Amino acid sequence: MVLDQQSNRSPNFASENFGKTYRSPPVGAEMQLSVVTQFFPPDFAATGQLIEELVHQFRQSDIDVKVFTGQPSYAFHSASAPLYEKIGSLQVKRSRSAQFWPKQIRGKAINGVVFTIRAGLHLLKNYRRRNLLVVTTAPPFLPVLGYLNHLLFKVPYVCVLYDLYPDIAIELGVVSYHHWLARFWRGLNERVWRNARGLIVLSPDMKQRIISHCPEVADKVSVIHSWSDPSWITPVPKNKNWFALRYDLIQPFTILYSGNMGRCHDMETILETAKLLRDQPIQFVCIGNGAKRKILREQTQKLGLSNFLFLPYQDREVLPYSLTACDLSLVSVSEGVESLVAPSKLYPALSSGRPVTVICPRHSYLNHLIEEAQCGKTFINGDAEGLAAFIRLLMGDRELAEQMGQSGRRYLKNHFTPKIIAQQYLEVLLQAMVKQTHDSESRII
Numbered sequence: 001m002v003l004d005q006q007s008n009r010s011p012n013f014a015s016e017n018f019g020k021t022y023r024s025p026p027v028g029a030e031m032q033l034s035v036v037t038q039f040f041p042p043d044f045a046a047t048g049q050l051i052e053e054l055v056h057q058f059r060q061s062d063i064d065v066k067v068f069t070g071q072p073s074y075a076f077h078s079a080s081a082p083l084y085e086k087i088g089s090l091q092v093k094r095s096r097s098a099q100f101w102p103k104q105i106r107g108k109a110i111n112g113v114v115f116t117i118r119a120g121l122h123l124l125k126n127y128r129r130r131n132l133l134v135v136t137t138a139p140p141f142l143p144v145l146g147y148l149n150h151l152l153f154k155v156p157y158v159c160v161l162y163d164l165y166p167d168i169a170i171e172l173g174v175v176s177y178h179h180w181l182a183r184f185w186r187g188l189n190e191r192v193w194r195n196a197r198g199l200i201v202l203s204p205d206m207k208q209r210i211i212s213h214c215p216e217v218a219d220k221v222s223v224i225h226s227w228s229d230p231s232w233i234t235p236v237p238k239n240k241n242w243f244a245l246r247y248d249l250i251q252p253f254t255i256l257y258s259g260n261m262g263r264c265h266d267m268e269t270i271l272e273t274a275k276l277l278r279d280q281p282i283q284f285v286c287i288g289n290g291a292k293r294k295i296l297r298e299q300t301q302k303l304g305l306s307n308f309l310f311l312p313y314q315d316r317e318v319l320p321y322s323l324t325a326c327d328l329s330l331v332s333v334s335e336g337v338e339s340l341v342a343p344s345k346l347y348p349a350l351s352s353g354r355p356v357t358v359i360c361p362r363h364s365y366l367n368h369l370i371e372e373a374q375c376g377k378t379f380i381n382g383d384a385e386g387l388a389a390f391i392r393l394l395m396g397d398r399e400l401a402e403q404m405g406q407s408g409r410r411y412l413k414n415h416f417t418p419k420i421i422a423q424q425y426l427e428v429l430l431q432a433m434v435k436q437t438h439d440s441e442s443r444i445i
Contacts, residue, residue: 031433032064034130036123036145038115038138040069040092042081044313046259046344047138047162050226057422059089066091066130068122070115093122112139123149132433133157140165141185147192156432158198163264164209164340171336172263186213193217197432200224200425202342205365209339222428227421228347230413235353235405236324243318244325247309252283253395256326256354259345261290266332266359271299272384274307277391287311287322323352327401328376328394332359333366335381350375350412355394355404357387375408 035055039048048069055065071080071094085092095118116139123133123145133155135146146157166185169175175182193199193214199221201207211218238244244254261267274284284307286296293310300308314322323329329349333341338361346366349356356376360366367378379387394401 031429032129032131033058033066033134033429034123034126034132035065035067035134035136036069036119036142037067037136038070038112038142039073040067040094041316043070043072044316045073045138046226047136049316050344051136053227053229053418054422054425055090057418058426061426064089066093068093068095068119070095070111073111095119095122108139112141115139116142116145120145120148127153127155130155132429134160134429136160137162137165143192143196144188147195150195156197157195158200158428158432159192159196160200161206161210162202162341164206167209168264168337168340171340190214193220196220198222198428200428202226202344203339203365205339206342222424224421224424224428225416226342226344226347227416227418228351228412229418230351230409233320233323233348233351235409236321238325238327241321241325243321247285247311247325249283249285249325252281253328253391254283254285254326255328255330255391256285256287256323257330257332258285258287258323258349259343260288261286261293261296263291264334264337264341265290265292265343266334266381267292267296269359269379269382269384269387270330270332271296272382273387273391274300274305275303276384276388278305278307280307280392280395282307282391282395283309285309285311285326288313319348323348324354326352326354328391329354329356330359331356331366333361333364335361338364338366347412347416350408350416353405353409355401356408357390359383359387373408373411375404375411 035051037048037051039045039051041048041052043049051067055067058065067090069092081094083094083096085094095115119142127149133146133149135143135157137143137160140163143157143159143161146159149155150157166175166182170177170182190213193210194217196217197220199210199217201210201221201223202225204223207221207223210221238250238254241250244250257270270284274282286293286308289312297308297310311322329352331343331346331349333343343366346356346358346369350373356370358366358370358376358378359381360378362380364378370376370378377390379390394404
């Protein structure tokens with residue numbers, strides 16, 4: 001059964017902000033918003049691209065937005081970008097480059113610290129010019145700046161938590177749960193969360209993880225998913241897709257994994273599935289980078305698998321074609337991190353009009369989302385045989401694959417467009433402003 005375009009089945013799962021009513025002042029120039037995040041285009045990092053789309057949506061509400069960000073580190077062509085850039089009414093200020101061992105954990109940590117220091121100096125210099133601050137977890141310790149800025153200058157802040165540290169580092173074995181650094185970081189997180197005007201997370205699982213750490217912030221946490229623009233990523237038939245033609249993807253059943261292949265992504269089940277399908281007319285395409293990319297490529301070569309194609313990150317203008325040059329999109333989350341990260345690659349996959357398969361733990365929110373969208377199927381980590389059987393099913397039933405793809409795209413248009421998601425962000429920011437105004441009036445009285 002395909003989901004009807006006008007269906008409103010369980011909208012509260014797609015976002016807990018549906019149905020809420022807010023009594024807020026008009027937006028306009030009353031909100032002077034400062035956004036601090038390490039990644040921003042021309043950087044290819046998904047977090048940066050999402051923030052760019054979000055602030056452009058804010059501009060349509062006449063919000064005065066300034067972005068402080070870093071130099072490109074995931075960029076494909078650009079090693080640097082202008083230190084100051086004005087895009088319409090949007091002002092973007094970039095710190096100077098600091099790229100020490102960017103592909104190593106140690107280097108990324110050092111680069112994150114350097115950016116955080118520079119961002120702190122920027123906020124110190126410009127604290128009088130903004131009345132609301134948004135900080136992301138790129139890098140992970142950036143929200144501390146929001147807390148310090150609030151302590152020093154009483155500027156309210158909202159945290160966008162893309163991932164949860166030190167929990168991820170503990171899960172990946174980088175540091176132990178009882179290590180002094182992990183205990184210090186958890187304590188600092190609680191201070192940051194308690195003093196924030198709002199906490200935005202990307203999934204219900206992440207919300208529950210935060211509440212388990214700090215129950216008193218439960219009413220501050222809003223679940224707002226990532227998104228994709230269905231007018232930008234539109235279905236393109238493979239036989240009319242230049243990207244599919246260039247890489248000889250028109251004839252074989254093509255399975256696409258596009259995005260980061262990091263430590264939190266299950267590439268092992270994908271490899272096992274490819275081994276089971278090595279004699280089938282199937283092509284696996286992996287686009288992107290990450291800690292597991294090199295390992296996966298080495299293993300495919302060692303096993304003599306000819307059904308893998310590895311490509312680098314693609315330019316933004318290529319994405320409408322690279323994401324639709326397939327018959328099935330893959331998304332994966334490793335076991336143990338399901339409440340710590342949320343895959344942003346899912347949403348453009350839904351927009352592409354192709355069926356989606358997700359590899360994830362049994363209790364992940366992704367199981368419910370995919371079932372509700374009726375856009376594909378989920379498989380627990382390690383179930384390569386089940387995934388291989390599903391791929392064979394779609395190969396033999398192209399009509400079913402088409403129905404799933406259309407259903408996923410309709411679901412995205414109903415729940416996860418830039419306009420819908422930006423409104424949910426705006427409601428959180430307006431509430432932060434309302435609370436700040438109320439607190440200020442209370443102090444005067």
